[in-house]
Amino acid sequence: MTINAAFKGNLGDFTLDAAFEILAKGVAGLFGPSGGGKTTILRCIAGLERFSGNLSVNGEVWQDDAAKLFRKPHQRAVGYVFQEASLFPHLSVRRNLLFGAERGNKTGAGETFKLDDLVDLLGLSALMDRAPAALSGGERQRVAMGRALMSSPRLLLLDEPLSALDRQTKEELFPYLEDLHEALSIPSLYVSHDMSELERLADTLVLIDKGRVIASGPLHDLQADPALPLMSAPEAAVALTGRTNEIDKTYGLVTLAVNGGTLIVPSRQARLGEERRLSIKASDVSFTRAAPQETSILNCLPVKILSANVQERDPTHVNIVAALGENGEGARIVGRITRKSQEKLGLTEGANAYAQIKSIALAP
């Protein structure tokens, strides 16, 4: 599914002038600093805010100013999940979910989900007769997701669905989001200013700052682009997807085949052939010129250096983008090292090297 959006307008002093075209297959993350306009874009897509512009979702035109076309919110098949679950307080969990289905019947739209399937997927079976007031924050958010999905949306809009939750509850909710992502084919737009959430969930990314789109595309491409601000963030990282092709039960390790190499990762539970995503932090990557021997580091992968850029906020650091494989044909990773080491080893564009990544740093 492609989302083609362009919105222009003002909210008080804030100016939005954002345009993007994104393949919303799976989860597309809208990422950027607070106040940049992410929620406003989501509201424009849902039809809750009317700015001038255009919007088409999978070829269906929802807004076209030139043609004076603007679908009202109820004519857009979207499911909306807010920061704080807005459930009907007087209705049980079951009736809240069924309310979603009724709404869906009116908009008539995307894939129809069976109540039982969603209840299983979101782990709601023990909660069905409870009132929202008797639910924890994480449980409320799970019901809110279920209700949004019961309306058979073509597009799911999630506005920082985890931001009101404490760290532990967030961790508890993640597996549900990951399962939804895997089990349902519904495209989602997921707003967050926390990159660690999007690293785990997003396939594509739209970067928003001060009301403008600064880049959009596959998550991995944007993370490994030295021209974008993601790389200079302290927590810069690259998400890679791989398949388990070996399980070492003795040591609790699995081998993941990723594009251009293999990585050994700690894991207590694994199935052969399953797809896994992992995040490699720039600060966990180091480099050597010769193949290291007798090292405790389990992952030493041949790479080709693609770029080396001095970190703007701290010129003693250098961000190195390297592609896996001797010929640099594989996935890109990012390593942050001192400028001293970078100069000493001559790690410049075109150089061959080995990237070292501690397995422990890749623990889920």
Ligand SMILES: Nc1ncnc2c1ncn2[C@@H]1O[C@H](COP(=O)(O)OP(=O)(O)OP(=O)(O)O)[C@@H](O)[C@H]1O
């Ligand atoms: N009703 C309003 N009137 C005036 N200004 C508004 C209104 N709603 C939002 N704004 C301003 O518009 C800007 C964009 O807000 P928006 O909520 O879209 O940003 P955001 O990127 O989603 O931020 P956050 O991550 O903090 O939720 C902000 O500067 C905000 O203060």
